[in-house]
Amino acid sequence: MDESGASSPENIIIFDTTLRDGEQSPGAALNIDEKLEIARTLQEMGVDILEAGFPISSPGDFRAVQRISEEIRNCTICGLTRANRKDIEVAAEALKDAARPRIHTGLGVSDVHIKYKLRTTREGALEMGVDAVRYAKRFVEDVQYYTEDAGRADPEYLYRVLEAVIAAGATVVNIPDTTGYSSPEEFGGLIRGILDNVPNIDKAVVSVHCHNDLGMATANTLAGVRNGARQVEVTVNGIGERAGNTSLEEVVMAIRTRSDLFGLTTRIDTRRIYPVSRLVSELTGIPVQPNKAIVGANAFAHSSGIHQDGVLKERTTYEIINPRDVGVPDSEIVLSARSGRAGLRHRLAELGYTLDQEQFEKVYGRFLTVADKKKTVDTRDLEAIIADEVQVFFEETYHLEHVQISCGDHSIPTATVRIRGPNGKVACDADHGTGPVDAVYRAINRVIGEPNELIEFSVQAVTEGIDAVGRVTIRIQAEEPVKENGWERRVFSGRGSDMDIVVASAKAYMFALNRLVAARREAQQGEGN
């Protein structure tokens, strides 16, 4: 009944909303090229539907949905709208080049939503929903309808709404646990009630969209599936507003590991799970805690050192998921300068990276520098190099040519920077600060002069040993002009890696500043979009 594949009842359709609901995580802001990179890896992983954005929300979201529609040909591309004509027209325009476009519209079904947010009656809201579906059907065949706050709605009214929107042509109906407060029993019961009471429910796929506020998103999603839902709405690493959305990796691996229980399957190539998790964490700057299921650093690690521990834990008895099944790389493999181009190319292919010649040469250059200083280069070194040299999706307006720092607990931290700006103009300046990073940032500010505020700063050693490569992620916030609304605070993230963490910090700051400058330029060009 749905071209993305509900024909076999054994398959669960994976609807990924990392780029829409996931990107609403505070500070996760991705630019278009980063969204495209994530979209490509999701396509390779076998995601069925990609929710690419909310086209009317901003020119950036519009263009992201447009570009993803053009490039990603093996997934259904979905755009979110409210239940009104203007939203739907803009979404249809953004989706017009998609191989398989889907419009995702809908509105609230609980009385509190109808009365206080929509300021209408139940009948009025039902009509708005039906109108929206009919209007969306003028543009696309595939229309998904969300029933916000379904858990608090009068069930009889919910069933009536679903029957009406399906009759109007909705191919998928999305039942969200909007607040993330359901228990699996309740949420499963809600889905069961819909399947039992909506007369034409066999004409649509039932989708579930859960939030993790009480830590039960995965269990609720699977309870929905057990009760007849055939599409799950998920994000990589479970990112999203507040405590996030349902984790793609948890749901997919639960279905796979417990096929005895569910008797279901997905189209996901699970060996892509870990690389996609790393990419999303890298580009959004949102870390994954070590005890995160499936993709955390400790997910498959057992503590050592407590010998008696054998009583309670034994590797062969308990480890049912093989780390290789989710693509955790074998970190034992290391390269050295003598591995050469062929060795590096082979290892990158094993890790799932496909680079063009120019990218490969950049990576090879950095590889040699690291190999020279550290002797061996492991998987995480390579991941850091690729994030720096390949996964950079903006035009570099300012380039840091030189930085030097002096600091200590009894000295005044001082930094000097030399920066090449637009038209090749080179400027040099110095400043002091409360610490070396502060000093570097102030010196850069003296040259570039783009007002902003640092709101987050973190460094991680990506490799083991005292000579580890350090990886810095920062977020800066700046006021940006927005038509209609005057000003709006926007967040830009930046990252950089270097064996010197102060240099890595300088690179990360330049990265974020270049994005800020590019966004300002884009906002000026995009006026009237």
Added chain:
Amino acid sequence: MDESGASSPENIIIFDTTLRDGEQSPGAALNIDEKLEIARTLQEMGVDILEAGFPISSPGDFRAVQRISEEIRNCTICGLTRANRKDIEVAAEALKDAARPRIHTGLGVSDVHIKYKLRTTREGALEMGVDAVRYAKRFVEDVQYYTEDAGRADPEYLYRVLEAVIAAGATVVNIPDTTGYSSPEEFGGLIRGILDNVPNIDKAVVSVHCHNDLGMATANTLAGVRNGARQVEVTVNGIGERAGNTSLEEVVMAIRTRSDLFGLTTRIDTRRIYPVSRLVSELTGIPVQPNKAIVGANAFAHSSGIHQDGVLKERTTYEIINPRDVGVPDSEIVLSARSGRAGLRHRLAELGYTLDQEQFEKVYGRFLTVADKKKTVDTRDLEAIIADEVQVFFEETYHLEHVQISCGDHSIPTATVRIRGPNGKVACDADHGTGPVDAVYRAINRVIGEPNELIEFSVQAVTEGIDAVGRVTIRIQAEEPVKENGWERRVFSGRGSDMDIVVASAKAYMFALNRLVAARREAQQGEGN
């Protein structure tokens, strides 16, 4: 039936195993004073039972259980054992001063465990379990019995084991989801089966102990509770081996927020949840991801900047848990140098810190330095200062008197340190490295000369703005002599904060090194324990 409080069917008993199962997280190693500090805050929060360690596993675990038994008077203190006399004797000895001691013993009940791990028969295993309970009853009244791998056991055999150990005197029976692979339906069914089929089950409390390998620990625990379990085994932040244990905060807040559904309560003072979460993260060095339910930095944050977002999200409609209910501090309150001693003391009391005079003066000194450089001091600044000045639980053998660094992208990072060692001996040395942190570490190593390997390094800005206080957490690994086994690799964490992240790194390394030195000294003294 249980003195820690199962008399009222409406109360769920909170069994915290942060210090036992949680501490088995790779690298989480806590020393005795850190365990005591966590135990004190858990007691204040209202935890019913504190599993303090596995006494026979190491002299450190033994002494931790002993000290916690002496000091923590309002919780039942529990020690883990295998089902043998030696383990039970050692646990009883460690627990002998506890106001309410509990021995937690048990063994596997699945055929794979009985046959391959225990190398016995079902009858043999049953007898071992009954013997262990009877023996433990000689020392303590309160005996908890765990049935490892219960999910894969023959239910009839499981019921027989439970009946027999309860008849032998077990007051609590613990049903673990050892692998973390159950669904809530299955796990709830397992508990229901036990309540329906074990004739004397009303003479014991049923406890549930879940793991999070598929992201369902909270849902499984609550399914157990819905089916009659009255004790839940949890850890703060859900730490533990692999993907961790059930999160205390998720279970407690689910029971509280959905009292309509569960009709249950706990004795937890929920306003202590956030401070305890911060303390455990700080002392174990295990970060909490921003999208972690209840205690993540974004758990209550909504993204801004997408104006149309109002359609899908509205604060008043969705935010049911008030951040203040879980003790998230109001970060808007800032102090300045003019706040003085009285202002600082008042704010610390509000945040739940009770310091003695000496500690207060140390904190006040650091507070003035930060206030002087940054003008304002916010909640996170204060937390960092307290972690540095108060929550330091080791003897400082080596003290860093001076550090200075020079580095940059075209220079050779170089550091000079001056360190005061045992007997007041002062030594000064310098070295270069691949980065400033590496250079500092090498210079420190030249002075101190304790072989070790850096395995983890991370920095976070704990405050906003470009002049943020940086917080460094590191882990080092070293080979330590162990009687019987020869050598064992042990991990020591360290932390430090400073406005200069290189100085903070130096402090963190000194912290970890001092712990390593203290542990080596303790191991020498503890021989024969």
